[in-house]
Amino acid sequence: MRFLSISFLNSITTRATILIGIALVFLQFFYNRSLWGDEATLAINFVERDFLGLLEPLSYKQTAPFLFLFTEEFFSLIIPNSELGLRIFPLICYLGSIYFFLKIIKEIFKSEALVLIAISLFVFNYFLIYYSNEVKQYMVDVLFSTYFLHMMVRKDQKIHNNLLKLFISGTLAILYSNIAVVLLATVGARMLLNFSEWKNNLKGVFICIASLLIVFIGYYFLFISKIQSQEFLIDYWTNKEPAFMPLNPLSADFWDFMYAKYIMLFKYLFKFGNIAAVFLQLFMVAGLIQLFRKKESSLLLIIFLPVFIHLILSGLKLYPFHIRFCLYLIPGFILLIVKGLELLIEPIKNRFNKLQFPIAVFPLLAFLLFLNFKINGFPLVKEEYKKTLKHVSSKLKKEDKVFVFAESNVIYKYYEKIGVVKIPDSKIIMGQKFQVSSVNNQFSVIKNPVWLLLSGVDKKFVDEVNAFLLNNNFELKDDYQVVGATASYYVPKVVTE
Numbered sequence: 105m106r107f108l109s110i111s112f113l114n115s116i117t118t119r120a121t122i123l124i125g126i127a128l129v130f131l132q133f134f135y136n137r138s139l140w141g142d143e144a145t146l147a148i149n150f151v152e153r154d155f156l157g158l159l160e161p162l163s164y165k166q167t168a169p170f171l172f173l174f175t176e177e178f179f180s181l182i183i184p185n186s187e188l189g190l191r192i193f194p195l196i197c198y199l200g201s202i203y204f205f206l207k208i209i210k211e212i213f214k215s216e217a218l219v220l221i222a223i224s225l226f227v228f229n230y231f232l233i234y235y236s237n238e239v240k241q242y243m244v245d246v247l248f249s250t251y252f253l254h255m256m257v258r259k260d261q262k263i264h265n266n267l268l269k270l271f272i273s274g275t276l277a278i279l280y281s282n283i284a285v286v287l288l289a290t291v292g293a294r295m296l297l298n299f300s301e302w303k304n305n306l307k308g309v310f311i312c313i314a315s316l317l318i319v320f321i322g323y324y325f326l327f328i329s330k331i332q333s334q335e336f337l338i339d340y341w342t343n344k345e346p347a348f349m350p351l352n353p354l355s356a357d358f359w360d361f362m363y364a365k366y367i368m369l370f371k372y373l374f375k376f377g378n379i380a381a382v383f384l385q386l387f388m389v390a391g392l393i394q395l396f397r398k399k400e401s402s403l404l405l406i407i408f409l410p411v412f413i414h415l416i417l418s419g420l421k422l423y424p425f426h427i428r429f430c431l432y433l434i435p436g437f438i439l440l441i442v443k444g445l446e447l448l449i450e451p452i453k454n455r456f457n458k459l460q461f462p463i464a465v466f467p468l469l470a471f472l473l474f475l476n477f478k479i480n481g482f483p484l485v486k487e488e489y490k491k492t493l494k495h496v497s498s499k500l501k502k503e504d505k506v507f508v509f510a511e512s513n514v515i516y517k518y519y520e521k522i523g524v525v526k527i528p529d530s531k532i533i534m535g536q537k538f539q540v541s542s543v544n545n546q547f548s549v550i551k552n553p554v555w556l557l558l559s560g561v562d563k564k565f566v567d568e569v570n571a572f573l574l575n576n577n578f579e580l581k582d583d584y585q586v587v588g589a590t591a592s593y594y595v596p597k598v599v600t601e
Contacts (some may be wrong), residue, residue, distance in 0.1 A: 108446055109277050114216035114217075115216075117216075118216065118219060118220050121220060121223055121224050121227065122202060122206070122227060124227070125223075125224075125226070125227025125233075126199065126227070128227070128233055128482070129198055129236045129237065130195075131482075132233060132234075132236065132237050133236075133237050133485060135190055135197055136187060136481040136492035137237070137483060137484070137485045137486070137488065137490075138485070138486075138487060138488045138491065138515075138589075139185075139187055139489070139490075139515060139518060140240065140486040140489070140515070140559070140560065141487065141514065141559065142513045143240065144518045145163075145165070145522075146162070146164075146166045146239060146240065147187070147190055147239050147519065148163070148164065148514055148517060149162050149163055149164070150177050150190065151174075151180075151518065151521045153177075153521060154177075155177055158174065158177060159243075159327075161330055161331060165337070166515055167498065167517065168240070169244075169280050169281060169282060170279065170327055171279040172193075172244055172280050172281075174393070175280075176190055177195050177360065179192040179193055184522075185523055186522065187239065189545055190239040191237045191238075191239060192235055193238070193242070193244075194235065194238055194242075194243040194244070195236050195237065195329060196223060196246075197236075197243040197244050197246065197341075198235075198236035198243050198246070199254070200247045200250075200251075201232075201243070201247045201249075202226065202227065202475055203222075204247070204250035204251050204387060205223070205226050205253075205435055205438075206219075206223060207254050208250065208253050208254050208439070209222040209223060209442070210258060211258055211259065211401070212252070212439065213242070213442065213446070215449065216444070217299075217449055218445060218446060222438055222441075222442045225374070225441065225442070226434070226438055227437045229434060230374070230375040230376075230479075230480050230484070231373065231375065231427070231428075231431055232246065232431065232434065233429060233484060233486045234515070235354055235401075235428070240428070241280070241281065241282065241433045242428050242429070243431070244281050244435065245282070245283045245429075245431060245432040246431050246435070248273075248276075248277045248280070248281050248283070248284065249283070249287060249334060249432035249433075249435055249436075250435050251273060251487065252273070252290070252291055253406060253435055253436065255270070255273075255291065256290070256291060257402075257403070257406070257431070258591050259433040262298070262301060263291065264325045267305075267309065267312040270291070270312055271312050271316060274291075274316045275316065275319050275321075278319055278323055279291070279323060282429075283318070283410075283414070283423070283429075285400040285413075285417075285434050286410050286413045286414055286432075287432075287554050288316060288409050289409070289413055290405070290406055290409045290413070292313070293405055293409055294405060297402055297405065330460075336402055341421075341424040341426070343536065345424075345426060346361065346364075346427070347413050347418060347424030347425050347426040348418045348419065348424065348425070349361055349362075349365075349418045349419040350419070351419045358479060361430060364597060365425055366518045367416075368426075368430070369411075369430065369433065369437070370384065370437075371385070373427065373430065373433070373434060373437065374434075374437075374480065377479050384441055385445070387440075387444035387445055388437065388440050388441055388444060389444065390439040390443075390444030390447050390448070391441055391442070391443035391444035391446075392440065392443075392444075393444075393447070394444060394446055394447055395443060396509070402412070403439065403443075404407065406436065407436040407437070407439060407440055408436075409435060410436065412434060414429075426572070485562055485588070486587070486588055487515075487559045487587065487588030487589050488586035488587045488588060488589050489512060489515050489519075489526060489559045489588070490519060492559070492584060492591035493524060493557070493558055493585050493591075494524070494525070495527040495591050496527070496555045496591050497525050497527060498557070499582070500531070500592070501553065503553060504531065504552065504553050504554065504555060504593075505531055505532075505533055505552045505553070505554040505556070506527055506531050506532050506533065506554070507533045507547070507550070507554050507555065507557065508532060508534050509534075509535045509558045509559065509561070510534075510535035510536055511558075511560045511561065512535075512557055512559045512589075513534055513535065515556070515559065533546065533550070533554075547572070547573060547576070547578075548576065551594040551596060552596075553581075553593065553594065554571070554591075554593075555571075555594075556590075556592045556594060557590075557591055558589065558591075558592075559588055559589040559590075560589075566590060569593070575597055577597045578594040578595070578597065579593065579594065579595050579596075579597055580592060580594055580596050581593045581594070
């Protein structure tokens with residue numbers, strides 16, 4: 105009977121897993137979490153500018169590919185005055201990446217169980233779920249990564265027979281994604297492995313490559329070269345969050361950097377916990393062995409060459425090697441993990457009744473989902489600043505002031521501009537510097553009851569500010585705390601004789 109057939113059961117299990125993953129990102133989408141600092145500094149540009157304005161250097165030291173900016177501006181007009189409009193395009197990119205990734209794993213793995221595990225690692229990945237709703241271009245990177253991976257692994261259609269498609273998709277990648285150079289260089293290297301297949305079409309390949317170079321050079325001089333925040337970004341990614349590889353392999357800094365990035369890639373990029381991270385790393389090693397055993401040089405190249413190119417770019421201080429800039433590597437690493445599982449699962453599968461095997465695998469997938477929720481929580485949030493604004497708005501008194509911490513200025517301005525909060529300007533005190541001493545200095549002249557809005561700071565910072573106020577004739581009357589943000593209400597003490 106059909107409902108008991110092996111292929112039908114496998115298909116239903118895989119589809120159910122994908123639907124669960126899609127349901128998670130839609131729940132995340134409609135939860136509509138607050139923007140955090142980095143998102144808000146990009147999002148406010150869509151509120152303050154029109155399409156032509158986005159062609160100029162962005163405010164607040166932000167950068168993004170211009171077609172991504174145009175697309176975000178378009179959706180922000182469809183759903184105005186809401187973060188949801190800005191999150192539609194990343195969500196579409198996530199759904200598109202599932203489509204291409206499913207095609208990739210079906211092309212590579214013949215076992216339905218391996219396909220099921222691979223798609224589960226993709227749809228239950230913390231970072232992919234989170235960034236499917238982030239007002240940033242990183243999910244666009246994942247979409248193009250899966251698209252070009254599919255182009256490189258499919259057997260029914262060779263790249264050199266689809267040069268027009270390569271040129272169009274390559275052009276779109278350049279205009280939409282900062283990692284286009286990495287992906288297109290990998291495609292070019294993959295084509296070189298099969299040089300004998302297209303050596304009679306050198307002219308067509310040359311025209312395609314030359315055309316893509318012209319597009320990139322034009323885009324570089326028209327837009328990238330005009331970025332005014334390059335010095336700030338280089339300083340930030342060099343000193344605050346080191347993401348540029350030291351170029352001297354004999355230095356201790358080089359090896360410290362490589363170790364830190366190894367941990368980042370092979371432990372935190374999947375975020376299923378420490379024990380799961382150990383197993384995933386073992387599976388990756390097994391996958392590497394499997395690729396060498398089967399002499400799958402093309403798969404080795406498309407998994408590891410992007411890492412190498414990205415590291416070189418970071419060493420030249422052209423593109424940071426940081427976790428959110430590396431999301432596009434997740435599909436390749438999943439392939440490596442599942443190649444490792446191939447060594448273990450295929451012999452085991454033969455000992456099971458084929459009908460029972462998908463049922464035996466499904467508890468593992470449920471466990472992955474449980475780990476994701478247990479470790480990371482759900483919905484995924486970073487700084488719930490919007491909740492603190494609504495809390496203050498609901499309790500604000502006539503004599504109150506509202507002190508907006510310097511790090512939160514742009515988030516406050518964004519929510520003010522889209523109408524989420526309507527607090528009179530006369531009540532607002534904008535923080536000047538990201539320092540405890542600066543907050544204290546500004547507070548020293550305040551005589552009114554005051555709400556202190558903080559976000560993006562650690563507990564030590566909050567405690568230091570709180571200690572200063574309590575020691576300077578203020579009493580804490582309300583302390584509203586949410587993930588990544590606080591709203592604290594301080595009232596001057598009444599001095600009695």
